[in-house]
Amino acid sequence: xxxxxxxxxxxxxxxxxxxxxxxxxxxxxxxxVFRILPIVLSVRVSLYDWGMAGARAFVGFGNYLAVLQxxxxxxxxxxxxxxMALEVPATLVLSLVIAVLLNQKIRALGVYRTIYYLxxxxxxxxxxxxxxxxxxxxxxxxxxxxxWVGLHGLRWxxxxxxxxxxxxxxxxxxxPYALRGPSVALCSLxxxxxxKGLGYNIVIFLAGLQNIPGTYYExxxxxxxxxxxxxxxxxxxxxxxxxxxxxxxxxxxxxxxFAQVWIMTGPPAGGPLSTTKVVxxxxxxxxxxxxxxxxxxxxxxxAFLIILGLTIFQRTVLxxxxxxx
Amino acid sequence: MHRLxxxxxxxHLLLILGSVAMVLPFFWMVSTxxxxxxxxxxxxxTWFPSSPQFQNYVEVFRQIPLWRYMGNTLLVTxxxxxxxxxxxxxxxxxxxxFRFFGREVLxxxxxxxxxxxxxxxxxxSYMILFRLGWIDTYLAMIVPWVVNIFGIFLLRxxxxxxPQDLFDxxxxxxxxxxxxLFHVVIPLSKAPLVTIAVFNVxxxxxxxxxxxxxxxxxxxxxxxVGLAYFSREQSTNYTLLMAATTMxxxxxxLLFFVAQKQIIQSQARSGLKE
Numbered sequence: 001x002x003x004x005x006x007x008x009x010x011x012x013x014x015x016x017x018x019x020x021x022x023x024x025x026x027x028x029x030x031x032x033v034f035r036i037l038p039i040v041l042s043v044r045v046s047l048y049d050w051g052m053a054g055a056r057a058f059v060g061f062g063n064y065l066a067v068l069q070x071x072x073x074x075x076x077x078x079x080x081x082x083x084m085a086l087e088v089p090a091t092l093v094l095s096l097v098i099a100v101l102l103n104q105k106i107r108a109l110g111v112y113r114t115i116y117y118l119x120x121x122x123x124x125x126x127x128x129x130x131x132x133x134x135x136x137x138x139x140x141x142x143x144x145x146x147x148w149v150g151l152h153g154l155r156w157x158x159x160x161x162x163x164x165x166x167x168x169x170x171x172x173x174x175x176p177y178a179l180r181g182p183s184v185a186l187c188s189l190x191x192x193x194x195x196k197g198l199g200y201n202i203v204i205f206l207a208g209l210q211n212i213p214g215t216y217y218e219x220x221x222x223x224x225x226x227x228x229x230x231x232x233x234x235x236x237x238x239x240x241x242x243x244x245x246x247x248x249x250x251x252x253x254x255x256x257x258f259a260q261v262w263i264m265t266g267p268p269a270g271g272p273l274s275t276t277k278v279v280x281x282x283x284x285x286x287x288x289x290x291x292x293x294x295x296x297x298x299x300x301x302x303a304f305l306i307i308l309g310l311t312i313f314q315r316t317v318l319x320x321x322x323x324x325x
Numbered sequence: 326m327h328r329l330x331x332x333x334x335x336x337h338l339l340l341i342l343g344s345v346a347m348v349l350p351f352f353w354m355v356s357t358x359x360x361x362x363x364x365x366x367x368x369x370x371t372w373f374p375s376s377p378q379f380q381n382y383v384e385v386f387r388q389i390p391l392w393r394y395m396g397n398t399l400l401v402t403x404x405x406x407x408x409x410x411x412x413x414x415x416x417x418x419x420x421x422x423f424r425f426f427g428r429e430v431l432x433x434x435x436x437x438x439x440x441x442x443x444x445x446x447x448x449x450s451y452m453i454l455f456r457l458g459w460i461d462t463y464l465a466m467i468v469p470w471v472v473n474i475f476g477i478f479l480l481r482x483x484x485x486x487x488p489q490d491l492f493d494x495x496x497x498x499x500x501x502x503x504x505x506l507f508h509v510v511i512p513l514s515k516a517p518l519v520t521i522a523v524f525n526v527x528x529x530x531x532x533x534x535x536x537x538x539x540x541x542x543x544x545x546x547x548x549x550v551g552l553a554y555f556s557r558e559q560s561t562n563y564t565l566l567m568a569a570t571t572m573x574x575x576x577x578x579l580l581f582f583v584a585q586k587q588i589i590q591s592q593a594r595s596g597l598k599e
Contacts, residue, residue, distance in 0.1 A: 017425035019502065024431070027416040027472045034450055034469040035438050041449035098343060101336050114585055115344045118351065121581045121588070122574045123531035125549040129556045129570045130354045133563050139368055141353050147369075195347070200592065207593035256443065259533045263553055283444045288538055293448050300444035307442050 045297040052291035063298035076282040082182035084254040086190045091250050095198050099205035117199035128263040131192045157264055159184035160272040183275035189260050201246050208242030240322045248314055256280055279303050358567035365563050381568040394551040401466045402529040408471025409525050417480030418506050439474045465539040476521040483517045520591035530577055548573050
């Protein structure tokens with residue numbers, strides 16, 4: 001790195017430092033007040049039984065212990081886990097397949113890209129309102145389309161039964177919650193989430209694919225490589241940084257799913273039978289509906305720990321498999 | 326040239342099938358918005374409204390202050406963008422082009438803050454805004470978001486790649502650091518600035534969680550929060566709901582069609598950055 005004149009006197013270095021701080025001041029000020037200070041305060045709030053009108057009592061780690069013993073918290077964590085476990089791989093595979101298809105130098109590439117990207121620019125609120133109508137059990141478009149092929153359709157957003165429960169045929173709720181699988185309602189949210197996020201990931205993958213030099217494929221083809229072999233040995237390793245990026249971004253988006261729960265499920269939101277109550281919603285419910293601010297802050301810290309853990313896992317375990325250039 | 330050498334007809338069939346799945350919800354939204362309440366509930370449904378009810382769109386304006394919501398969203402979107410560009414340009418310029426005490430540490434702090442999930446600072450931010458008397462004002466929706474750390478990161482990467490000769494030449498011509506930023510750096514940074522602007526406009530136009538919490542009154546609410554509440558109140562009146570939803574997405578969809586090349590390229594670019 002070069003910074004202008006190679007030898008700086010300590011006085012001009014001081015002047016440069018001062019003016020740098022001046023340039024940084026607006027950003028630092030906002031971040032200090034709305035990011036750093038809140039994080040510090042958050043620790044404090046989490047140690048109190050902090051109610052709405054400022055009523056508070058010091059409880060130490062009581063909130064954290066209570067959260068750990070709260071079955072609804074664990075349920076919301078499991079729901080978030082299911083949501084991520086379904087949505088992230090589905091989005092990844094589908095968007096990669098479509099991006100590979102779009103990378104065949106086909107006609108009307110721009111048209112396809114625009115169409116697939118359309119849900120990305122529309123708000124999650126609008127999309128949730130529309131999908132709730134599409135998934136309407138009696139009047140919905142989806143059940144109508146399914147009826148063409150003789151399928152009965154489901155009460156999508158109202159069905160609390162788990163997928164495994166559906167397959168096993170246990171309607172008496174004898175399986176423990178964790179073994180019932182994600183509820184039909186939660187899967188409906190996943191379905192919409194995949195539809196919504198596909199276009200973004202397609203565009204990212206397409207950019208990655210177009211960065212691969214065509215000569216690699218030609219050389220391999222001369223050597224008699226099969227299509228599968230081309231994908232396996234050239235495409236897949238060379239887009240691994242992109243895959244890694246898509247994986248991280250879509251994991252975060254999935255973890256933070258909130259608006260769709262607020263709008264599409266319930267009343268009460270998070271239903272049926274709390275099977276769509278994800279961590280973000282449970283945090284919101286405690287903090288801003290029940291105004292249990294201390295309890296909410298403790299949930300937030302557990303959410304933070306989980307995101308941190310996921311990121312560290314992805315950094316250390318997955319990044320080693322990423323092939324850069 | 327085919328990259329993987331697949332046959333094209335089945336590819337088009339697959340892509341068209343996918344496209345239909347992508348567009349169908351939007352078609353259904355517009356179609357329902359033009360039906361009578363009775364026709365909307367008919368099963369099996371009709372694909373096209375038998376007599377389009379354009380008055381549904383007028384009725385929405387009678388029920389909710391949609392212009393007001395849109396005005397609020399526009400104000401918040403552009404005020405936020407202005408703030409993001411100003412704070413971002415200055416901070417990135419300092420990080421990329423100044424040598425000062427604590428630079429690396431401070432930059433690490435910025436990056437670390439990017440990793441903190443929203444819930445951690447949401448509750449205390451609410452308290453701070455409450456103390457400032459900003460709850461239920463535009464300031465609450467704008468000020469906390471006038472720093473975009475990812476934007477600073479993008480700009481810093483770009484500024485660092487600009488050749489040193491440019492800065493030396495500007496200095497010899499008598500440019501101060503400040504005017505170098507305006508006359509040399511900014512004109513050469515259109516691509517990252519557009520990227521940041523695109524991200525920010527789409528982000529603030531669609532933001533929901535934060536304004537849901539910091540606004541209480543109908544006059545201050547942005548479009549998305551207004552629509553969400555309307556959807557709760559009108560959970561059975563699907564024709565009006567779809568008309569309101571259509572109007573809530575039209576501005577951004579129009580923007581998308583006008584600037585789609587820019588939007589898609591900047592998204593793709595941001596994914597390629599390390």
